[in-house]
Amino acid sequence: MTEAKWPLFEVFIRSRTGLAHRHVGSVHAVDAEMALQNARDVYTRRGEGLSIWVVPASSITASDPADKEMLFEPTASKIYRHPTFYEVPDEVGHM
Amino acid sequence: MTVPLFDYVLRLADNALVLGHRLSEWCGHGPVLEEDLALANMALDLIGQSRSLYDYAGEVGGRGHDEDALAYLRDVASYRNVLLVEQPNGDFACTMARQFFYSAFMHPYWQAMAASSDPALAAIAEKSVKEVAYHVRHTSEWAIRLGDGTEESHRRMQAAVDELWPYTGELFEADAIEAALIEAGIATDPRPLEGAWRATVANVLKTATLTLPATGWMQTGGRVGRHSEHLGHLLADLQYMQRAYPGAAW
Numbered sequence: 001m002t003e004a005k006w007p008l009f010e011v012f013i014r015s016r017t018g019l020a021h022r023h024v025g026s027v028h029a030v031d032a033e034m035a036l037q038n039a040r041d042v043y044t045r046r047g048e049g050l051s052i053w054v055v056p057a058s059s060i061t062a063s064d065p066a067d068k069e070m071l072f073e074p075t076a077s078k079i080y081r082h083p084t085f086y087e088v089p090d091e092v093g094h095m
Numbered sequence: 096m097t098v099p100l101f102d103y104v105l106r107l108a109d110n111a112l113v114l115g116h117r118l119s120e121w122c123g124h125g126p127v128l129e130e131d132l133a134l135a136n137m138a139l140d141l142i143g144q145s146r147s148l149y150d151y152a153g154e155v156g157g158r159g160h161d162e163d164a165l166a167y168l169r170d171v172a173s174y175r176n177v178l179l180v181e182q183p184n185g186d187f188a189c190t191m192a193r194q195f196f197y198s199a200f201m202h203p204y205w206q207a208m209a210a211s212s213d214p215a216l217a218a219i220a221e222k223s224v225k226e227v228a229y230h231v232r233h234t235s236e237w238a239i240r241l242g243d244g245t246e247e248s249h250r251r252m253q254a255a256v257d258e259l260w261p262y263t264g265e266l267f268e269a270d271a272i273e274a275a276l277i278e279a280g281i282a283t284d285p286r287p288l289e290g291a292w293r294a295t296v297a298n299v300l301k302t303a304t305l306t307l308p309a310t311g312w313m314q315t316g317g318r319v320g321r322h323s324e325h326l327g328h329l330l331a332d333l334q335y336m337q338r339a340y341p342g343a344a345w
Contacts, residue, residue: 038129
């Protein structure tokens with residue numbers, strides 16, 4: 001099995017109760033159609049999902065882990081961005 | 096005295112168990128992890144179908160046989176599966192061809208049986224038709240990719256189709272055991288399904304750039320207990336534990 005003939009696909013599944021597809025893992029497959037079937041066979045054996053997306057892993061542009069400090073740490077000091085300073089009246093109930 | 100419904104259900108159950116066992120032989124040997132799981136999933140679908148069918152056969156047989164007695168304590172000549180399903184796995188193309196031929200037949204078969212006047216069979220059919228629909232999809236996609244793939248995969252897929260073709264005729268046989276059950280709306284008549292099966296197979300083979308074999312002489316005998324030498328070896332493997340340790344429980 002070579003990476004060229006069996007490229008990697010990332011698998012996203014929407015669960016019975018979920019609204020959004022969630023990344024669950026990856027499969028190798030000869031093409032997108034077979035990747036869907038492989039994803040079904042590998043990741044939905046216990047009734048996990050109602051919908052599957054597969055995306056060629058090569059189509060994903062990922063952030064560089066080395067940029068972690070630059071990209072993500074500056075937000076740590078900006079707690080005012082969290083909506084936790086509002087009084088929520090009891091009548092609103094669960095938000 | 097034989098009970099026709101018992102014999103009939105046993106044929107369906109044996110088909111499912113023997114083919115399910117064949118697929119289970121791939122477990123841990125699949126060409127890639129993903130396909131290893133796909134083969135095991137299909138095996139479990141078939142073994143699940145066989146369990147429901149054995150359970151029902153035991154019920155209508157009236158001799159107190161349970162599913163284990165029927166699966167583990169009958170010898171080759173008492174097995175009633177078609178010869179196609181006991182054929183060895185061969186290479187991956189062979190396993191796919193065997194599965195495709197069988198599933199393309201069982202899909203319309205279960206569809207028809209969902210309307211059976213026998214509620215137990217109708218319920219089993221309704222569950223099985225969904226499982227088999229996926230088996231048709233998965234195996235036909237592989238037949239297409241192998242047939243329309245490399246020179247070697249094309250050669251192997253064509254060889255598998257040619258090798259197993261003479262075992263497909265038996266799928267469409269109906270004998271005296273079934274005649275009255277078909278008449279009563281209990282059993283599915285396989286004969287009218289041949290046209291749809293041929294159309295499905297011809298369509299997939301054409302897309303796969305493979306040649307549909309000429310309809311020639313067909314093998315027969317499995318449904319009355321005349322099996323190829325392969326079934327004995329399969330049952331030795333399948334039944335070993337119950338034969339060596341009778342009544343052993345998990």
